[in-house]
Amino acid sequence: MMPGNKFACSGIFVGLLLVLFTGADAWAASAGAVTAAETYLWLALLLLLAKISGLIEKLGQTAVLGELLIGVLLGNLYLLGIDLVEPAKTNEVIAFLAELGVVILLFQIGLESSPADMRKVGVPAFLVACVGVVVPFAAGTYLVGPWLLPGLSNNAYLFLGATLTATSVGITARVFSDLDVLHSREARIVLGAAVIDDVLGLIILAVVSAIVKTGEVGAIDIAWITFKSLLFLLGALVAGNRIAPVISRWLSKVHTGTGMKFSILIAFCLIFAWLADLIGLAPIVGAFAAGLVLDEVHFRDFSEPDLIANIRRVIANSDPDTARNVRQTLDRHEKHSLQVLIEPVGHFLVPLFFVYTGMQVKLDVFFSATTLVTALGITVVAFVGKLVSGLAAGTADKWIVGWGMAPRGEVGLIFAVTGKALGVVSDQIFSVIVAVVILTTLLTPPILTAVIRRAEKNRK
């Protein structure tokens, strides 16, 4: 970068700061009444800061971690006497859009998986998932929770244990892909198990939430809630698989453009999220089910995007080899056309969820040695619980699978947020959970990289 540009950049940043301060003045004047325009500014700033936090990738870390950390930074500026960010922390529209962001994220993860994929990953993935859910849950709820945080309610320990169950699919996949081993046996087991433990985790969330809402419940209630959750997921899959093609064929008679296809996708996602909420599950469970159900084949009656139709026309009369190669590329892309359509909405709303979650962390909680020790202790349990699950990986490299399952992320944070909303998770536990997510997310990539490199060396 030339010196001139550096000056220009500083100028822009001074400008942005000025803008921020002017805005703050306007807020002070209007005493709490936030206008739509001020929300526009916050959305823009949070989005830009989330993207700038991507600089952390240069240090070999994942973007999610950057977004959480920038959120923690923004949310704790008040400790330095800067209360500029406080209006954003209580802005209802931002809170809604952040929640919608995680609904969209689980919908995207659902779209990337299919019921068939989940059947294919088979026995080892299922075993790894089960061990990786049961061990950290039991250890968190019955051992380390009561030991490090004595005197809390059983419900609080339940939530703590539940947050340790789900591996973060995004982070795991990103590390394997960065190291170009996405198609190894270990990677396939970890990815399959991560999807399964998300589902198991979401069932646990439903069970735990119900226990919290209705007081201590017996084995029959837990069985009923598990049954209800499985019934919803199965029902959503079966009914969705029947309804989706009918709705899509019917609406394709109105219009076959991309706008209609997109609207059907979003409407499915939102209606399933609402249905899940209606029967007492988390909205994200519904969004994930909606994503799992929807498939390109349901949208056969829709016209292709202009670009793809145009290229097909152009290559129609060209030499057969080129035509075949180009056509294969187009077809591969078409297989992901639903994800491509939802992606921009995800770009808009998903980072908001992570930044906003980071903003809810209260750093002053860590000023106490107890909390700090607790966070470190629970992080150790989180690691050990998932390393044990590697033992169930059969013939695959147990260390790679174990470390691959270690990072916690979005689902754990959703548990924390849900628990906070239910009044079970205190500021202290919330901050401990976010610390566990940050530490597992931060430590896994370098360790996993080292483990994979060593395994490759041993094979040679």
Next chain:
Amino acid sequence: MMPGNKFACSGIFVGLLLVLFTGADAWAASAGAVTAAETYLWLALLLLLAKISGLIEKLGQTAVLGELLIGVLLGNLYLLGIDLVEPAKTNEVIAFLAELGVVILLFQIGLESSPADMRKVGVPAFLVACVGVVVPFAAGTYLVGPWLLPGLSNNAYLFLGATLTATSVGITARVFSDLDVLHSREARIVLGAAVIDDVLGLIILAVVSAIVKTGEVGAIDIAWITFKSLLFLLGALVAGNRIAPVISRWLSKVHTGTGMKFSILIAFCLIFAWLADLIGLAPIVGAFAAGLVLDEVHFRDFSEPDLIANIRRVIANSDPDTARNVRQTLDRHEKHSLQVLIEPVGHFLVPLFFVYTGMQVKLDVFFSATTLVTALGITVVAFVGKLVSGLAAGTADKWIVGWGMAPRGEVGLIFAVTGKALGVVSDQIFSVIVAVVILTTLLTPPILTAVIRRAEKNRK
């Protein structure tokens, strides 16, 4: 469609209705406290209904009209004693997203135009735009307003006149494109003039809003506001043109993916919208300016989308003719890559604005003969005002240009919404304005089609 499918469809609709009623019960129970999940349901239903209203296109009408009409229908169900929809009318998140929708729409219109395009359309387009703004504004404010609606404040007449100024670019372009005459001289003049009269209209909106906010103002104040508006637009264009490439180059060093490109686009749109609001202009003026400023050349440092990069790789070694043709198709598409990136967000939020606007119309206002006669009278003035502008079209067909300028749409509705927010536009005037938009939108396509067909016949 087979009978079996019809049954399936009815089943689904009964299901949707059940879902709606169950939801309504839940609302009644929670007495006004709307949860995020209920907002998900409303967003899904409004989006689906907006898309189903696209059926109106089968009758040769435009989709915008369908969205308005379905909104009017939903918003007036209370007249039949059905108050299911009332919670959606007062839902703050939906109101915010609808407002964000029109910001995105004007950003999209801005992205489609460029300062160079606007210079190219030249003298006739500018003259048509000026006449088409001045005549309906003067006729609305000083003649037909005071005559048909005596006894209102001058500010109310000003707003009524202002809403008649701006042609709806979307509707006009759609009709020309449906008739495949998008590249005729008449079409180019109309499209150019429609963009210019949007800008003129937005300046009028700024002036009129300022007059309303600060009481009756003199010629010097109007000149100052006009100057401020032009200065903002020019300043936004000049500063934006300098800042955009620097920001984009700087952030491309963090990441060159689509997510970063998208975030820069949205952040520019939102920050410019906030800046416009800060200096007293409508946020949409800022969003339009942001769209006008941003151009593909500002994003040269970003990587191409996967599909396009893959196809370029596949055709690299194929025969030169095919490669050239495919490459041309890709390059043409790349010219619109910013629009393509924003489109899904537009699909999500823009229909919300139109449905939500329709929902604010109170049909009972039209139960009075006075209002009905007023709406018809003002519609006649709206048509005549734009037909006169056709006389400034030089050598082009004056009737085609005149009728092409006739439809009113989004900008007129924005005026009505702004006026309502300022307390100047009463429920009665608001409903009259929406009626004018609906009538000009409804009547123009068939008349314009007939005029163009006659002109084609005469030429032969």
